[in-house]
Amino acid sequence: RPPGPLEFPTTVSILPTDLVLFPFMMAPALIAPRWVAAIDEATRENRPIGVFARRVMEGELEPSHLYEVGTLAQIxxxxxxPDGGMQVLLQGVERVRLVEIVALHPILRGRVEPLPSVKTPGVELEALRRNVLELFRQLVEKSxxxxxxxxxxxxSLQDESQLADFVTVHANLKPEEQAEMLAIPNVNERLRRLVSYLNRELEILExxxxxxxxxxxxxEKAQREYYLREQLKAIQRELGEMGGTEAEIAELRQQLEAANLPPEARKEAERELDRLAHMTPASPEYTIARxxxxxMLxxxxxxxxxxxxxxxxxxxxxxEDHYDLERVKERILDYLAVLKLKPDTKGAILCFVGPPGVGKTSLGQSIARxxxxxxxxxxxxxxRDEAEIRGHRRTYIGSLPGxxxxxxxxxxxxxxxFMLDEIDKLGADYRGDPAAALLEVLDPEQNFAFVDHYLGVPFDLSRVLFITTANTLYTIPPPLLDRMEVIEIPGYTEPEKVEIARRYLLPRQIRESGLQPEQLTITDEAVREVIRYYTREAGVRNLERELGT
Structure with missing residues (x-):
């Protein structure tokens, strides 16, 4: 029999669920044994029950885990x-707001008050109604x-509030979005929000x-290509022409002829190419050889x-790139002059030593330019791994050159x-000593025939200009240090820092900040103030950071 009229606010049994129930909608619900007593009491007293969705599903239920707005429902x-639980069919009656929880045990009870729907009749409401209907029609057709x-x-629904609730239930919205729609009493706003959700769902479907x-x-394209390739193979077999693998081998032979490899490297590449020609493409060795x-090529x-x-x-x-550093510049110009007189001269091996921030790395870029x-x-x-320098042997899966x-x-x-940065911070462990591997790389008498473990043939490094950088010489092994020409780059004095800031740091920071040079003027005295009281370094890296901020 239908329940009698209620006076609000009133106390009702609360049923926490994982579904959002709307007025006039029917929905089945699986009830855990913990909440069966609330169902029995509502059925016995012929009273509606308050159905509130849980926003937090895990753990013991707390009042804050329930959404504030729910629905009075009739069972x-x-x-x-058999497990003590219950399956019920619920029908929503009206929206209610949970005012407070008055009891937690043995039955969860709460005081509720009605949340009636309000709407503003007019052209906008009718436009929203038609929009929702059209979007819902498109959604149903595409889903x-x-x-x-x-x-x-x-x-067929004439009431806009019922229309909004019906579409919300059947538009595949997330539970938290359904709870949000349930909590909106204004029908115009509810329809407006629903238009946004329907447009999103349509976009997802498209x-x-x-x-x-x-x-x-x-x-279909892959199947068609496979079919055509099989036909092409059959035609090529009939005509005595070569297939895809044979064409690849032929192309590699052409590249090998044009590569102009040294004799030893060419011999090894030809031997590997002959092995490749006798392999099947499905073999793992084929990929390694390829x-x-x-x-090599x-x-x-x-x-x-x-x-x-x-x-x-x-x-x-x-x-242009660096202020001062006269000794380094003179050494580079000396090397260039010798190179002009004797073009086949061997590459120099320089070691720039100095504190951080004095421009060792950027100096290498300027030398290359x-x-x-x-x-x-x-x-x-x-x-710490020697293979980082010499490479891995090809017997290992995923091996690469050094x-x-x-x-x-x-x-x-x-x-x-070629700049080898931070050479003073090399390590060593059971995998080998990278510093020992560098002895051959940085020795002009040996590096013309440097053998990488992966390649297995000599490669000439004698024309490479090697530049190493370090902050200290004490951690570099003496045999390695003996192979390098050490150029010390001392820290900058205050006048030098002012000049560097004026020429290089300030223009770069102004440019990176999106400013024009005429928009900002910084005096040398201001720069000197930053150097004296805000930086404690030999280089200018921290100075540039302070100027930029």
């Missing part, structure tokens, strides 16, 4: 389950899970259909960058400026 049907009959039901279409097209040949065995031997231009570039060479930099800080050979491939020439 239409119930079925007791195979939604029955077509729901469109007719939606169009993207999903597009993805399915693309996947179907790609599958990768090895790619490395793409290394700059005989490619050299033409040096810019204009000493005046080189001096101008070095002066002055010489017109490529610049390669690798950091040796924390390197970082020296990788850097030369990136440079694309055999005579780049």
């Amino acid at each position: 239409l049907r119930l079925l007791r389950l 195979p899970q939604l029955p077509r009959e729901w469109v007719g039901v939606a169009f 993207i999903g259909q597009r993805i399915q279409s693309q996947a179907r097209d790609e599958m 990768t090895y040949l790619d490395w 793409n290394l700059p065995w005989n490619r050299l960058t033409e040096d810019q031997l204009d000493i005046l231009r080189a001096e101008q570039i070095l002066d 002055a010489l017109g060479r490529q610049f390669v930099r690798i950091s040796l800080g924390g390197v 970082r020296i050979i990788q850097g030369l491939r990136r440079a694309g020439s055999r005579n780049p400026v």
Whole structure:
């Protein structure tokens, strides 16, 4: 029998659920044994029960875990389950707001007050109603899970509040979005929010259909290509022509002829190519041999960058990029002058030693620009594996050449400026000593025949200009230090820092801050104040940071 009229605010039993129940909607619910007593009491006394969705599903229920707005519901049907639980059929009656929880045990009870729907009749309400109906119709047409009959039901609803609730329930919205819609008493605002959600769901459906279409097209394309490839193989067999693998081998042979490899490297590449020709592409060895040949054919065995031997231009570039450092600049210009007299001279091996922030790394870039060479930099800080320098042997899965050979491939020439940064921070452990591996790399009498474990053939490093950087010499092994020409770069004095800030740091910081030079003026006295009282360093890295902030 229908329940009697209620006076608000009133106390009702509270049923926490994982569903959001709307007025006039029927929904089944599975009730845990903990809440069966509330169902029994509501049924016995013929009273509605307050259905409130839980915002937090895990853990013991607390009053803050429930949404503030729920629905008074009538229990239409119930079925007791063997585990002590219950399955019920609920029908929403009206929106209510939970005022307070008055009891937690044995039955959860709360005081509720009604939350009636309000609306502003007019043209806007009618436009929102038509928009919702049209978007819901499109959603049902594009979604195979939604029955077509729901469109007719939606169009038959004359009350805008019932329409908004019906569409909200059947539009696949998230539980928290449904709870948000339930808590909106204004029908105009509810319809407006629903239009936004329906547009989003339509967009998701359209993207999903597009993805399915693309996947179907790609599958059909792959099947068609496979079929055509099989036909092509059959035709080639009939004509006595070579297939895909044979064409790849032929292309590799052409690349090998054009690569102009040294004799020993060419012999090894030809031997590997002959092995590749007798392998099946499905073999793991095929990929290993193919990768090895790619490395052999793409290394700059005989490619050299033409040096810019204009000493005046080189001096101008070095002066543009760095202030002072006269000893370093003179040494680079000396090397350039010797290179001009004897083009086949061996590359120098320099070691810049100085405190952090004095410009050791950026000086290497300036040297490369002055010489017109490529610049390669690798950091040796924390390197403990000898294979990082010499490479891994090809017997290991995923093996690669060492970082020296990788850097030369990136440079694309055999005579780049190669910077080995932080050489004083090399480590050593059971995997070997990288410093010992560098003895061959940095020795002009040996590096013309440097053998990487991966390549297995000599590579000429004698034309590379190696530059190493370090903060201290004490941690560099003496045999390695003996192979390098050490150039100490001391810290800057205060006048030098002021000049560096004026020439380089301030213009760069002004540019990076999006300002124009005429918009900001900083005096030398201000820079001197920052140097004296805000920085304590030999270099200028922290000074630039302070100027920028």
